[in-house]
Amino acid sequence: MAAHAEFFEEALTEAVARLRADGGEIVTFEPKSQALVLRARVRGNPLFSRGALGRSSPSRPRDTGLEEQPTVVLPAAAAMRVFPVDAGIRGLAYQRRHPIVLRGDEIELAVRREDLPVADASCCVGVPIFRVSASPTLRPEPDVIGVLTLYIRDPMWSFSDADVSLLVLHADRIARTMLLMDAPREHEPREFPAELRPDVAPNTTPHDDSIRHERADHEKLLSQLSNAVLTLNASLDPAITARALVEQAALFTSSAVRMVFLVDEEAKCLMGVETNWQPDGPHTPFHDVRFSFAWQDLGKLREQGFLVLRPDGDGGTTEDRIAAEYQIESCLVLPLERSERLQQQEDTGPLRASGPLLGALFVYTPHQPYRINPKEIHHLQTLVKSASGAMSNAKLYRNLHDAHEKQKELDKYKDDFILTVSHEFRTPLTAIEGYTGLISRHGNKLDQTKLDAFAAEIKLAMDQLTGMLGTLADVSRMDSNALEVSPGPINAHAAAEKALSQQLPEWQPRVTIEVPDDLWVLADEERLPRMFSNLIGNALKYTDKKPCRVTAHAATREKLLEGGHRLKSDAERWAVIGVRDYGSGISKEDQARLFQKFGRLAQSRTTPIRGTGLGLWICRQYVEALGGAIWVESWIGDGSLFEFCLPVADPPSQA
Amino acid sequence: MAKPTVLIVDDDPSIRKLLQEVLTLEGYPLETAADGAEALAALERGGSRLVLLDLLMPNVAGWDVMQALEANGTRAQHKIIFVSANDKLEDYRHLTPDDELAKPFTVDQLINVIQKHVA
Numbered sequence: 027m028a029a030h031a032e033f034f035e036e037a038l039t040e041a042v043a044r045l046r047a048d049g050g051e052i053v054t055f056e057p058k059s060q061a062l063v064l065r066a067r068v069r070g071n072p073l074f075s076r077g078a079l080g081r082s083s084p085s086r087p088r089d090t091g092l093e094e095q096p097t098v099v100l101p102a103a104a105a106m107r108v109f110p111v112d113a114g115i116r117g118l119a120y121q122r123r124h125p126i127v128l129r130g131d132e133i134e135l136a137v138r139r140e141d142l143p144v145a146d147a148s149c150c151v152g153v154p155i156f157r158v159s160a161s162p163t164l165r166p167e168p169d170v171i172g173v174l175t176l177y178i179r180d181p182m183w184s185f186s187d188a189d190v191s192l193l194v195l196h197a198d199r200i201a202r203t204m205l206l207m208d209a210p211r212e213h214e215p216r217e218f219p220a221e222l223r224p225d226v227a228p229n230t231t232p233h234d235d236s237i238r239h240e241r242a243d244h245e246k247l248l249s250q251l252s253n254a255v256l257t258l259n260a261s262l263d264p265a266i267t268a269r270a271l272v273e274q275a276a277l278f279t280s281s282a283v284r285m286v287f288l289v290d291e292e293a294k295c296l297m298g299v300e301t302n303w304q305p306d307g308p309h310t311p312f313h314d315v316r317f318s319f320a321w322q323d324l325g326k327l328r329e330q331g332f333l334v335l336r337p338d339g340d341g342g343t344t345e346d347r348i349a350a351e352y353q354i355e356s357c358l359v360l361p362l363e364r365s366e367r368l369q370q371q372e373d374t375g376p377l378r379a380s381g382p383l384l385g386a387l388f389v390y391t392p393h394q395p396y397r398i399n400p401k402e403i404h405h406l407q408t409l410v411k412s413a414s415g416a417m418s419n420a421k422l423y424r425n426l427h428d429a430h431e432k433q434k435e436l437d438k439y440k441d442d443f444i445l446t447v448s449h450e451f452r453t454p455l456t457a458i459e460g461y462t463g464l465i466s467r468h469g470n471k472l473d474q475t476k477l478d479a480f481a482a483e484i485k486l487a488m489d490q491l492t493g494m495l496g497t498l499a500d501v502s503r504m505d506s507n508a509l510e511v512s513p514g515p516i517n518a519h520a521a522a523e524k525a526l527s528q529q530l531p532e533w534q535p536r537v538t539i540e541v542p543d544d545l546w547v548l549a550d551e552e553r554l555p556r557m558f559s560n561l562i563g564n565a566l567k568y569t570d571k572k573p574c575r576v577t578a579h580a581a582t583r584e585k586l587l588e589g590g591h592r593l594k595s596d597a598e599r600w601a602v603i604g605v606r607d608y609g610s611g612i613s614k615e616d617q618a619r620l621f622q623k624f625g626r627l628a629q630s631r632t633t634p635i636r637g638t639g640l641g642l643w644i645c646r647q648y649v650e651a652l653g654g655a656i657w658v659e660s661w662i663g664d665g666s667l668f669e670f671c672l673p674v675a676d677p678p679s680q681a
Numbered sequence: 682m683a684k685p686t687v688l689i690v691d692d693d694p695s696i697r698k699l700l701q702e703v704l705t706l707e708g709y710p711l712e713t714a715a716d717g718a719e720a721l722a723a724l725e726r727g728g729s730r731l732v733l734l735d736l737l738m739p740n741v742a743g744w745d746v747m748q749a750l751e752a753n754g755t756r757a758q759h760k761i762i763f764v765s766a767n768d769k770l771e772d773y774r775h776l777t778p779d780d781e782l783a784k785p786f787t788v789d790q791l792i793n794v795i796q797k798h799v800a
Contacts, residue, residue, distance in 0.1 A: 448766075449737075449766050452766050452784040452785050453693055453695060453696060453784070454695075455784075455785040456696060456699065456784045456785035456786065457695050457696070457699055458785075459785045459786065459787055459788075460699040460700075460702075460703065460785075460786075460787075460788055460791075461699065461702075463703075463787050463788030463789065464702060464703060464706065464788055467706075467788055467789075468706050480702075483695070483698070483699070486695070487695070530694050530695055532694055533694065
């Protein structure tokens with residue numbers, strides 16, 4: 027009994043020390059056979075432990091410059107209490123045979139509070155400890171011999187997936203050590219034999235030798251496993267975690283296995299890093315590989331928890347394809363799953379899950395039948411279980427990080443956009459304010475020609491404001507994907523003329539419209555002039571040498587598709603309309619950004635060209651809504667040609 | 682007293698045109714420039730002017746003009762009035778215009794600010 031107690035104490039201390047949550051916890055450990063319960067208090071970071079254990083830790087001087095390490099306080103053996111095994115979280119873990127985590131209200135729903143040894147727990151976890159057979163098979167029948175249970179009182183803390191993964195690993199370690207300690211009479215609950223206590227001097231019976239030998243092996247394995255877990259959890263980058271898994275997996279396999287792969291869920295195919303590891307040969311560095319392997323073919327993987335592929339030789343299956351390509355006769359695939367799925371899954375074995383896969387470890391040997399011993403498979407399974415937590419965290423972190431960065435960028439653009447839009451509004455407002463002011467100040471001395479000219483200026487400014495408001499309304503519709511167009515036959519020449527007439531009178535001669543009078547396209551009556559307006563406005567803004575040209579030519583669907591343009595409309599006859607300027611041209615890099623939202627703003631703010639940075643993005647939305655496409659060609663020093671295509675329409679019948 | 686020449690510097694033709702209309706009716710001799718480079722060229726021709734200077738312009742911006750004048754020592758010859766959007770003016774507090782005018786402005790505001798600097 028004493029040896030067990032010492033071991034459990036040690037195991038607990040280590041389990042708790044490894045947890046990321048260093049708040050105030052109470053820990054119990056309970057092997058079924060002995061019904062022994064140990065309680066430990068964990069005092070960690072005073073910031074978090076304050077209130078958790080009903081006391082704060084103000085006594086520690088703040089200016090020592092030392093970080094307070096989490097400490098574990100184990101009460102004397104006399105303070106131990108025994109709880110019935112079927113109570114609370116431990117009972118659940120026993121029955122369901124997989125890790126259970128309950129948080130907040132879930133505790134009330136799942137168990138009776140009075141069944142918990144810690145009545146005011148805010149989060150609790152129960153991790154079943156499975157008996158490990160001395161000769162592990164591929165899937166040992168899970169036999170629960172104890173439950174590792176932990177309670178947190180601090181509502182600020184909760185057990186993370188990584189914590190649970192660590193506990194699962196730790197439970198496995200406890201089971202292995204118990205197997206060794208119980209080796210001589212494995213199935214009887216009994217007093218631990220004194221001569222087999224770890225601290226007893228070695229004796230010389232062959233039986234003990236073999237046990238000691240096995241124990242040494244296990245210790246080596248355990249330290250390897252804990253190293254692997256540390257390595258896997260060291261990074262929050264999924265790619266690095268994947269690489270670490272492959273590397274660690276290679277360390278856990280011995281002679282037969284040559285290569286290990288990772289399946290990337292998002293790429294929907296097998297790709298990852300490959301290693302060609304040999305225990306006594308050179309360690310070939312990683313290189314990236316890719317298999318054409320349909321992800322749905324891994325359906326069996328979800329059901330079984332593992333998969334051994336064997337090609338049937340008729341050439342029709344994915345296995346056959348891979349086999350032919352990579353000279354594989356069979357291989358082993360182990361899934362990486364989101365660890366919370368492990369907990370949610372009820373009434374199934376400990377390793378089953380049907381949730382989304384995070385990837386899979388792919389093990390095979392080229393040029394020979396796959397051969398790996400069951401022990402190694404078991405180790406790989408343990409490793410993959412830990413990797414699931416690490417990968418889950420890494421992916422979660424990456425997603426959060428990406429979303430945060432994207433939001434930050436968007437916020438910045440929106441701020442800039444509001445600033446720019448308010449600036450854009452000032453020019454027409456100044457014009458209206460100015461001309462009305464002039465009329466009221468000098469009204470009596472102004473002749474009719476002057477008054478007409480001022481009225482025309484006011485009208486122009488009003489039109490500009492109206493156009494800007496229409497565009498803003500469209501932008502908001504595009505943001506919510508509610509942009510509706512009503513395509514009908516529109517005369518392209520007239521639309522271009524209308525757009526030009528809205529430009530400043532002195533700028534108008536700098537544009538020549540070469541679109542035929544009789545060209546009708548399928549477009550939107552409001553939006554086509556607005557597109558012209560944007561493109562012509564841009565051309566005028568960036569060019570001051572030769573006049574800009576608005577051109578048009580016919581094109582077939584086939585020709586446009588050959589040019590790599592995506593067309594949503596099935597029309598056969600198309601018109602390609604172009605706006606050519608003779609400005610400084612646009613570099614290839616900037617061209618790629620042009621049609622993106624806020625494309626111009628993204629460049630730089632040192633050259634203050636006015637505009638919202640939305641014009642071309644808006645054009646693209648319009649033309650795509652009409653089934654066409656827009657693109658740009660540019661020559662540095664000689665300007666750019668913006669072209670878009672729209673289906674040719676028949677002229678409307680004469681009314 | 683003779684009215685000084687006013688130099689209108691703005692890249693937006695509609696604003697240039699408006700200022701021209703207002704100041705012609707007030708009887709000021711005028712010059713216009715569409716960007717900072719044209720403005721500097723006009724100022725190099727000698728004489729002192731009252732400059733209505735837009736800050737946000739392509740190529741050579743308003744603040745570039747200010748810096749160039751301070752560098753070549755002719756800043757003091759001229760009265761310089763910034764004409765720009767409010768939110769932009771605050772970014773250029775380190776430059777010292779003789780006055781500033783925020784868009785959109787009224788005709789009265791424009792005339793008052795100019796008369797203030799016509800000695």
